Amino acid sequence: DTEVTQTPKHLVMGMTNKKSLKCEQHMGHRAMYWYKQKAKKPPELMFVYSYEKLSINESVPSRFSPECPNSSLLNLHLHALQPEDSALYLCASSPGQGPTYEQYFGPGTRLTVT
Amino acid sequence: DAKTTQPPSMDCAEGRAANLPCNHSTISGNEYVYWYRQIHSQGPQYIIHGLKNNETNEMASLIITEDRKSSTLILPHATLRDTAVYYCIVRPRGTYKYIFGTGTRLKVLA
Numbered sequence: 001d002t003e004v005t006q007t008p009k010h011l012v013m014g015m016t017n018k019k020s021l022k023c024e025q026h027m028g029h030r031a032m033y034w035y036k037q038k039a040k041k042p043p044e045l046m047f048v049y050s051y052e053k054l055s056i057n058e059s060v061p062s063r064f065s066p067e068c069p070n071s072s073l074l075n076l077h078l079h080a081l082q083p084e085d086s087a088l089y090l091c092a093s094s095p096g097q098g099p100t101y102e103q104y105f106g107p108g109t110r111l112t113v114t
Numbered sequence: 115d116a117k118t119t120q121p122p123s124m125d126c127a128e129g130r131a132a133n134l135p136c137n138h139s140t141i142s143g144n145e146y147v148y149w150y151r152q153i154h155s156q157g158p159q160y161i162i163h164g165l166k167n168n169e170t171n172e173m174a175s176l177i178i179t180e181d182r183k184s185s186t187l188i189l190p191h192a193t194l195r196d197t198a199v200y201y202c203i204v205r206p207r208g209t210y211k212y213i214f215g216t217g218t219r220l221k222v223l224a
Contacts, residue, residue, distance in 0.1 A: 004157070031210055042201055042214035043158065056210060090157050097210055102148070105157030 003027075004106035006091050012112045015081060021109045023074040023091030029104070031055075031097060032074040034066060035090040037108070043090055049074060050097065081113045118202045118215030125221050126196075132189040134218050136202030139183040144207040147178060149187045151198040152217075158201065161187065192222045 004025045013019050023032065031050050035043035048056035049068040063085075065077040074091055088110050092103040119137040126132040138147065148163040162169055162176045164185075169176045175188040189196055199217040 033210070042217055043212075044214075045211060048210045050210070092157070094210070097208060100163075102160040102163065103158075103212070105159070107157050108155075 004091055004093055004104050006089075006106040006109050008109060009107070010110050010112075012114060013078065013081065014114055015083070017081075018077070018079045020078065021076040021089055021091075021111075023076075023106055024072055025093040025104070026072055027093065027095075027104070028071075029093035029095050030071060031094045031101075032068060033092040033094075033103065034064075034074070034076050035092065035105075037088040037090055039087075047076075078111075081111075083113050086111055086113045117213065118204055120200075120202050120215045120218045122216070123219040123221070125223055126189075126192045128194060128222050128224050129191055132192040132196065132220060132222070134187040134189075134200050134202075134220065135184065136187070136215060137184045138202070138204050141182050141204055142206075143182075146205045146207060147176070147185050148203040148205055148212065149174070149176065149200065150203060151196075151200045153195075153198045161200075163205075192220075194222050194224060196220065197222045 007022045033048050034046040037043045045058050046060045047066045052068045063080050067075040088108045090108045091106045094101045094103045149161040150158040152158045162174050164176045178185045199219050201217045202215045203212045
């Protein structure tokens with residue numbers, strides 16, 4: 001299994017809602033990532049988890065809250081988002097931090113904040 | 115961190131080689147060059163990476179200049195399915211962080 005899965009595929013939420021994005025991989029990878037991608041722009045790194053611990057937070061607003069309950073699962077909890085947070089949210093994983101390790105990306109969750 | 119520069123768009127005839135350039139003139143000795151592509155509405159897909167030697171795999175070849183200031187991704191026989199945005203990425207060794215370029219939108223024409 002060389003797949004990263006993300007649910008849901010699409011999400012529409014109001015600015016007062018609380019929702020969560022889910023990402024799962026069963027490749028035994030020890031690093032997992034959240035990226036945000038606006039239309040016609042490259043992905044931007046948000047968070048990195050290494051061995052289930054938060055390793056990098058790229059100064060992301062606190063209305064985005066990541067969680068890594070176990071080595072296969074990564075969540076992104078969303079609360080009080082703004083319309084400008086509408087984007088494609090991508091999850092990725094890699095075996096580790098070494099230079100030869102590529103990242104495997106999921107298909108993304110397209111989020112619309114109304 | 116090094117930055118990458120890519121042309122915004124390119125066309126290529128089906129069956130011909132597609133050569134996608136990337137400039138990374140500020141790259142340092144411990145930074146790798148990675149290439150990914152993103153087909154519309156999908157997640158990025160890994161293609162190839164290298165440090166200073168040329169690399170080839172079943173998808174593509176990566177040619178890195180001797181001074182490492184630029185590289186070229188070569189798709190030897192482009193097909194319509196290769197139509198995508200291609201990202202050149204610099205990755206500092208030992209870090210998780212990818213520094214994405216702005217990408218080249220490659221259109222393969224029938």
